[in-house]
Amino acid sequence: MSRSVKKLTGLVAATFTPLTAEGEINLSVIGPYIDYLIEKQNVKSVFVNGTTGEGCSLTVDERKQIAAAWCQHGKGKLEQVVVHVGCMSIKDSQELARHAASIGADGIAVISPSFFKPINADALRLFIKEVSTSAPDVPMYYYHIPGMTGVELEAADVLNGIEQMIPSFQGVKYSGTDLRDLGQCVCYCQSHNWSVLFGVDEQLLGALVLGVHGAVGSTYNYLGLIVNQMLSAFDKSNHMQSRALQLEFMEVITFAKNLGFDVGVNKQVMSEVSGLVLGPPRLPLLPCPVSKAQAIAQKIKDFSQRH
Numbered sequence: 475m476s477r478s479v480k481k482l483t484g485l486v487a488a489t490f491t492p493l494t495a496e497g498e499i500n501l502s503v504i505g506p507y508i509d510y511l512i513e514k515q516n517v518k519s520v521f522v523n524g525t526t527g528e529g530c531s532l533t534v535d536e537r538k539q540i541a542a543a544w545c546q547h548g549k550g551k552l553e554q555v556v557v558h559v560g561c562m563s564i565k566d567s568q569e570l571a572r573h574a575a576s577i578g579a580d581g582i583a584v585i586s587p588s589f590f591k592p593i594n595a596d597a598l599r600l601f602i603k604e605v606s607t608s609a610p611d612v613p614m615y616y617y618h619i620p621g622m623t624g625v626e627l628e629a630a631d632v633l634n635g636i637e638q639m640i641p642s643f644q645g646v647k648y649s650g651t652d653l654r655d656l657g658q659c660v661c662y663c664q665s666h667n668w669s670v671l672f673g674v675d676e677q678l679l680g681a682l683v684l685g686v687h688g689a690v691g692s693t694y695n696y697l698g699l700i701v702n703q704m705l706s707a708f709d710k711s712n713h714m715q716s717r718a719l720q721l722e723f724m725e726v727i728t729f730a731k732n733l734g735f736d737v738g739v740n741k742q743v744m745s746e747v748s749g750l751v752l753g754p755p756r757l758p759l760l761p762c763p764v765s766k767a768q769a770i771a772q773k774i775k776d777f778s779q780r781h
């Protein structure tokens with residue numbers, strides 16, 4: 475890598491993809507969305523076209539347009555724009571990686587392909603390497619999300635030796651719940667000065683104890699301020715306060731999960747809380763009844779008002 479890398483830390487919002495009522499991407503919302511994250515949530519970095527952004531439900535061309543809009547409108551405002559470029563076809567991922575480099579993205583990330591699955595960690599490392607060669611100067615993150623991909627390889631095994639294959643490698647976004655594997659990733663990344671970003675928002679405090687450097691998640695779109703409070707309490711070793719905040723947060727997510735909390739519901743919740751019109755999700759996700767989203771949004775607003 476020729477340029478110096480800004481380490482990715484703190485809270486990163488996994489962005490929703492705004493769609494029109496007709497289901498087309500709606501770029502006009504991205505400018506106001508950036509202002510909302512910065513001004514109302516104090517969140518200054520984003521992860522675009524990931525799970526929350528329905529990246530795998532978008533066409534390659536739509537993904538390019540969305541990523542370009544975040545980079546363009548985020549210039550001078552956002553600290554980092556990380557673009558998820560994972561696809562089933564390595565060619566599509568390479569094209570998206572090249573595009574991310576051309577629009578000045580601060581990082582790229584890839585999930586494992588999940589239809590034909592890599593047979594072992596070597597195969598997955600090779601896939602990530604071949605994507606990174608299309609954007610050799612852009613920091614590369616492995617996005618571990620076994621619950622969605624069904625690829626159960628341990629992330630720490632995927633990291634093993636990866637620095638020899640991918641000079642631009644910068645860390646892992648860990649959206650699994652195996653704390654032993656997470657701890658192994660923290661040790662490995664620590665020794666290379668890479669970042670581990672945790673991706674199970676309702677369990678973040680457990681991951682902070684293990685030494686993760688930041689978090690990428692959907693809920694930081696509307697609970698960024700509160701979770702930032704939790705991070706500060708943790709940094710000051712105020713365990714009582716950080717625990718109280720995480721436990722309250724868990725209660726909100728449990729309430730949401732009991733109502734069926736998928737990305738479609740989550741997107742409508744964000745619309746309700748922020749006032750941004752993000753539109754419906756794309757099939758196979760179904761639009762969420764407004765009453766359900768409002769009930770969850772109310773819990774979120776109550777939680778925010780208490781702090």
Ligand SMILES: CC(=O)N[C@H](C=O)[C@@H](O)[C@H](O)[C@H](O)CO
Pocket residue numbers: 488525526619622649673674675676690691692693727
């Ligand atoms: C599966 C999924 O969408 N995971 C997100 C990121 O990885 C999280 O941010 C969750 O949305 C969040 O933890 C709420 O469960």
Ligand SMILES: CC(=O)C(=O)O
Pocket residue numbers: 488489521523524525526527673690691692
């Ligand atoms: C949560 C997350 O990182 C994603 O939506 O991809």
